[in-house]
Every structure is written in C-alpha cells, then in structure tokens.
Amino acid sequence: MIPTRVSHNPIIGPGVVPFGVDPAYDAQYKLNQAPRSHVASHGQGKPFTVEPGPHQRTQYPYVTGTTVLGCKYKDGVMIACDTLCCYGSTKRYKSVERIKKVNSSTIISFTGELSDFHYIVSLLEELDTTDYCEDDGSELAPWEIHSYLCRVMYNRRNKFDPLWNSLVVAGVKHGRTFLGTVGMIGQHYEDSHLAAGFGNHMARPLFREKHTDDMSEEDARKLMEDCLRACLMRDKTMMNKFQIAKVTAGGLEISEPFQVPMNWGYEKFKDPTKHAVGAW
Amino acid sequence: MALLASGNVSAAYIPDRDERGGFNFDNVARNEMMSQNGLKFKAAMKTGTTITGVCFKGGVVLGADTRSTNGETVADKNCEKIHYIAPNIYCCGAGTAADTEAVTGMIASALELHRLATKRKSRVVTALTMLKSHLFKYQGHVGAALVLGGVDINGPHLFSVHPHGSSDSLPFATMGSGSLAAMAVFEADFKEDMTEEEAKEIVARSIRAGIFNDLGSGSNVDLCVITADKVDYLRNYECPNERTYVRSKGYDFPPGTTVLNRRNFMTATAATLPVNQIVDIIDGAPEDVASGDAMQTD
Numbered sequence: 049m050i051p052t053r054v055s056h057n058p059i060i061g062p063g064v065v066p067f068g069v070d071p072a073y074d075a076q077y078k079l080n081q082a083p084r085s086h087v088a089s090h091g092q093g094k095p096f097t098v099e100p101g102p103h104q105r106t107q108y109p110y111v112t113g114t115t116v117l118g119c120k121y122k123d124g125v126m127i128a129c130d131t132l133c134c135y136g137s138t139k140r141y142k143s144v145e146r147i148k149k150v151n152s153s154t155i156i157s158f159t160g161e162l163s164d165f166h167y168i169v170s171l172l173e174e175l176d177t178t179d180y181c182e183d184d185g186s187e188l189a190p191w192e193i194h195s196y197l198c199r200v201m202y203n204r205r206n207k208f209d210p211l212w213n214s215l216v217v218a219g220v221k222h223g224r225t226f227l228g229t230v231g232m233i234g235q236h237y238e239d240s241h242l243a244a245g246f247g248n249h250m251a252r253p254l255f256r257e258k259h260t261d262d263m264s265e266e267d268a269r270k271l272m273e274d275c276l277r278a279c280l281m282r283d284k285t286m287m288n289k290f291q292i293a294k295v296t297a298g299g300l301e302i303s304e305p306f307q308v309p310m311n312w313g314y315e316k317f318k319d320p321t322k323h324a325v326g327a328w
Numbered sequence: 329m330a331l332l333a334s335g336n337v338s339a340a341y342i343p344d345r346d347e348r349g350g351f352n353f354d355n356v357a358r359n360e361m362m363s364q365n366g367l368k369f370k371a372a373m374k375t376g377t378t379i380t381g382v383c384f385k386g387g388v389v390l391g392a393d394t395r396s397t398n399g400e401t402v403a404d405k406n407c408e409k410i411h412y413i414a415p416n417i418y419c420c421g422a423g424t425a426a427d428t429e430a431v432t433g434m435i436a437s438a439l440e441l442h443r444l445a446t447k448r449k450s451r452v453v454t455a456l457t458m459l460k461s462h463l464f465k466y467q468g469h470v471g472a473a474l475v476l477g478g479v480d481i482n483g484p485h486l487f488s489v490h491p492h493g494s495s496d497s498l499p500f501a502t503m504g505s506g507s508l509a510a511m512a513v514f515e516a517d518f519k520e521d522m523t524e525e526e527a528k529e530i531v532a533r534s535i536r537a538g539i540f541n542d543l544g545s546g547s548n549v550d551l552c553v554i555t556a557d558k559v560d561y562l563r564n565y566e567c568p569n570e571r572t573y574v575r576s577k578g579y580d581f582p583p584g585t586t587v588l589n590r591r592n593f594m595t596a597t598a599a600t601l602p603v604n605q606i607v608d609i610i611d612g613a614p615e616d617v618a619s620g621d622a623m624q625t626d
Contacts, residue, residue: 249508249512250511252541253513253541256540257513278511278515315499324453324456324457326457327456327487
C-alpha cells in the first residue's frame with residue numbers, strides 16, 4: 049500500500065492531518081472526544097501526541113538544544129552550534145548533530161525540542177524525496193524551504209500545538225546567499241547575521257559590532273568562534289564541542305566537532321577573597 | 329535598658345529591642361494583614377542600565393550608560409550612574425535609581441566618618457562590606473545592583489554586588505539589563521594587564537554594545553578611570569546618540585502665538601501675602617517681577 053502523504057495537505061496547510069484521510073483516526077474524534085489510542089508520531093503524518101484524556105497543548109520542551117549562530121560572509125554563509133541536547137538540567141546527549149543538510153544548497157539548525165526538530169527534518173525529507181522523484185535536477189531553494197517552514201510553524205501555532213523550535217535556515221543558490229530564521233509561533237526574518245536562543249543576547253551584539261557582509265572566511269570563522277566562546281562562558285546549557293557548517297556556491301560542508309580555547313588564568317580568579325572575605 | 333513592670337530591677341535583664349540583634353520580623357504579620365485587606369505592594373521600578381567595570385594594569389575603569397527609564401518611558405536622558413564613594417572609590421549602580429543613590433550616598437558618608445576616625449585612605453573592601461551587609465539586611469528589597477571599583481593600598485579592586493547582598497571579585501564585571509551585551513564584548517576581547525587606553529576602549533565598547541542592543545540602556549557613555557594617583561571622571565565620554573535634526577530656524581514663537589483666554593495672577597506684596605509668609609525678597613522687588621519679561625501679556 050502506498051503510504052498517504054498527509055504531512056502537507058494543500059487544503060489545510062502543512063503539518064496537520066486533514067479530516068477524511070484516515071478514517072480510523074477520524075473515528076476517534078466522532079464523539080468530540082480526544083483519540084484514545086496512542087499513535088506514534090515519528091513524522092509519519094500524525095503530528096498530535098494522542099493520549100487518553102482531554103486534548104492538551106504542548107506545554108514545555110523536554111530534550112532541548114541551545115544556541116545557534118549564523119552569519120553571511122563573502123563566499124557564502126556559515127552556521128555554528130554545539131552538539132549538546134539537555135534533558136532539563138542534565139547534559140544528556142553530547143554528540144547530537146544539530147545541523148542538518150536539507151539538500152545540496154541548504155542547511156538547517158534548531159534550538160528547542162529535539163523531537164520536534166526530528167519531525168521537521170522528516171517533513172523536509174519528504175519534500176526532498178518529491179524533488180528527487182521529479183528527477184529534473186531542480187531542488188528547492190533555501191528561501192523556499194524557509195517559506196515552507198514558516199507556514200508549518202505558524203499552522204501548528206494556530207492549532208495551539210506548536211513545534212517547540214527556533215530554526216535557522218541557510219544556503220546559497222543561484223548566486224543568492226540566504227540566512228533566515230523561523231520561530232515557534234511563526235515569526236520569521238532574514239538578516240546578515242542571526243542567532244537563535246541565548247545567542248540573541250550574547251552573540252548578536254558582537255555580530256552587530258564586527259560583522260560585514262564581505263568578510264573573508266577566516267575572519268568570519270574567528271568572529272564565529274569569539275561569539276561561541278562568549279555564549280559558552282555564560283550559558284549553562286552549552287558545552288565546548290561545536291560544529292560549523294558552511295555553504296558556498298561550490299557546495300556545503302559540515303565540519304567535525306571542535307573546541308574553542310578558554311582562558312581561566314586571570315589573576316583576579318586566583319585568590320578572590322584575599323582582601324574581601326565573603327566574596328567569591 | 330527597659331525595667332520590668334514590677335520595678336524589680338534585680339530580675340532578668342531584658343535588653344532593648346536594638347540590642348537583641350538578628351532579624352526583625354515584626355512587620356510580617358502587619359504586611360500580611362495589609363495584603364489581605366487589598367493593599368498591593370508596588371514592585372520596585374527597574375531603571376534598565378548597562379554598567380561595567382574592568383581591571384587594567386594599575387587601576388580600574390568603570391563605565392555606565394546614561395538612560396533612566398520609568399516603565400517604558402525614558403525618564404532622564406542623561407543621568408549619572410557612576411557614584412562617588414571615596415576619593416579613590418567609585419560605584420556604578422543599576423536597578424532602582426533611588427536605592428542606588430541612597431545606598432551609595434549612605435556608604436560614602438559612613439566612609440568619610442571612618443576616614444576621619446582612622447586617619448587613613450578608605451579601602452574598597454570596606455565599602456564592599458558595608459554595602460553587602462546593608463543589602464543583605466534588607467533581603468533584596470533594596471534593589472541596588474552595583475559595580476564597585478577603586479584603588480587602595482592593596483592595589484586595584486573590582487567587585488560586583490547583587491541586591492540580595494552577594495558579591496563577586498572579578499577582573500571584569502557587568503550589571504543591569506544590558507549586562508549580557510556588555511559581557512559578550514568582555515568575553516570576546518578581555519586581556520589581562522591592559523594599558524589605560526585599551527581599558528577605556530573596551531569599557532566604552534561594552535557600554536556601546538549595551539546602548540545599541542538593549543532597550544533599557546541608551547544615550548551616552550560615562551567613564552571613570554581610577555588609578556593610584558588620579559581619578560578621571562569622564563562625564564559623557566562618548567555621545568553616540570546626538571540629536572541629528574535640529575530645526576534651523578530655532579523654536580522662537582512670536583508673542584501672541586498662544587491665545588490667552590484669561591489672566592488671573594496676583595502680585596506678591598505685603599498686602600496680599602498672609603502675615604506669616606512675608607519674606608524678604610532679595611532679587612528684585614515685587615514691582616520688578618510684574619513689569620519684567622517673565623510673561624508676555626499682549
């Protein structure tokens with residue numbers, strides 16, 4: 049049986065199951081009750097978590113990723129993030145690849161709930177598969193992916209069941225460099241430098257001061273590392289293991305994990321209470 | 329010392345209220361009764377600020393923005409947030425403006441008396457301890473977040489103090505709503521043993537980061553450079569927010585622009601003032617006031 053493609057129905061928008069597609073699923077709503085049987089929602093078209101009881105909205109994220117930074121430079125665009133996903137205040141998954149390749153010209157990264165990001169990635173894989181089946185050599189452009197994700201996020205927000213993510217989409221296609229972000233309530237914008245999460249407070253001031261669109265790759269990388277270090281020093285849910293992905297006209301590349309150097313040898317840290325008992 | 333009601337002085341010694349020490353919770357029951365009766369305690373107003381400090385080789389540099397906010401309005405476009413504590417100690421204040429001014433003024437006075445009593449220059453840790461114990465005593469209700477810096481016999485010191493009374497001894501410190509933006513600049517570019525010029529530059533950059541990236545901070549950059557032999561209070565060191573458009577013709581309204589509907593004023597003379605309010609007017613007799621240019625009446 050050919051699986052029904054339900055994740056982006058043109059009538060009611062992407063990311064929701066339209067009425068009439070799956071009778072067994074619809075039957076559970078017949079009595080105005082929430083569905084009683086649990087259906088796995090690994091992006092196979094049923095986005096709502098189905099549990100016995102009144103229908104609940106997404107309340108809070110569980111496994112979360114933190115900051116993502118992105119900036120354009122002379123040859124293209126780069127995104128950086130760490131490889132940590134926290135479960136509350138535990139640093140649980142330390143080797144998560146939080147940057148994903150969408151197609152040969154686009155990369156995407158996230159903050160927020162990891163499972164919602166996996167769902168989004170499966171939606172994008174469906175898009176990519178469609179493109180592949182068309183077999184005409186054309187792929188979706190980064191701004192088209194961005195536009196699609198805006199609709200997904202906004203639709204889910206309107207259903208009061210948001211995908212708990214802020215996404216950063218970047219890519220280069222047809223000579224145009226693109227860097228855009230979509231938030232969990234559907235807010236979206238494009239800019240020369242972006243951050244999602246804590247990086248908005250720590251990294252964007254540094255970008256605003258030092259970033260220019262025609263930076264060389266080394267300068268952009270150095271600025272990115274400075275911003276990552278600033279975020280790392282002040283964000284408790286971050287770890288010193290980063291990946292940088294860059295997209296240029298020639299292709300895209302996601303780097304191996306690396307560390308940024310940290311300096312703890314300040315004189316004032318050596319004996320902070322020497323003259324001030326009670327301070328630290 | 330309070331005597332027992334029976335007048336039996338030889339019974340147990342009851343110390344005065346002030347001598348008992350510890351915390352005084354007498355008002356807790358009263359406050360609860362008042363909130364139950366509908367009184368809502370007003371939350372302390374935050375000013376929105378970026379204040380920073382950095383240690384360099386031989387001194388400290390303190391910096392602050394100059395915007396004071398009252399809710400979403402800018403109350404004072406060019407206020408002074410770097411307060412004098414002692415000739416060699418200055419303190420930047422964030423949080424509730426009244427609290428920072430009162431607390432720094434109080435500690436400055438206390439330190440002056442202390443200097444007179446000990447005949448020595450004040451030490452930064454003295455100011456720190458006085459500030460901390462005061463803020464702790466008020467359990468965070470005194471909303472003063474401070475960056476305290478100075479140079480004393482033991483060298484340059486920089487401390488940050490939080491409203492609940494904790495302090496940190498740091499090479500660089502930021503407080504206020506713009507602290508994250510300013511801290512980003514320090515985390516990226518701070519070096520040990522900077523020169524005075526480098527230190528001034530990085531502090532000015534951090535305040536500018538707060539001004540341009542935080543809504544609660546704005547207007548100008550104030551700096552204060554403290555070294556062993558001098559203090560430079562650089563008021564309005566940078567003005568990156570100059571008013572760009574000023575009407576070239578000026579704002580001079582000809583007499584009669586505002587229509588005068590009714591005049592009702594009294595000249596202050598001995599005949600019109602109540603007896604107990606007659607004062608000697610030194611600058612100009614009442615007649616001069618009436619005929620002067622104070623009000624155009626035609």
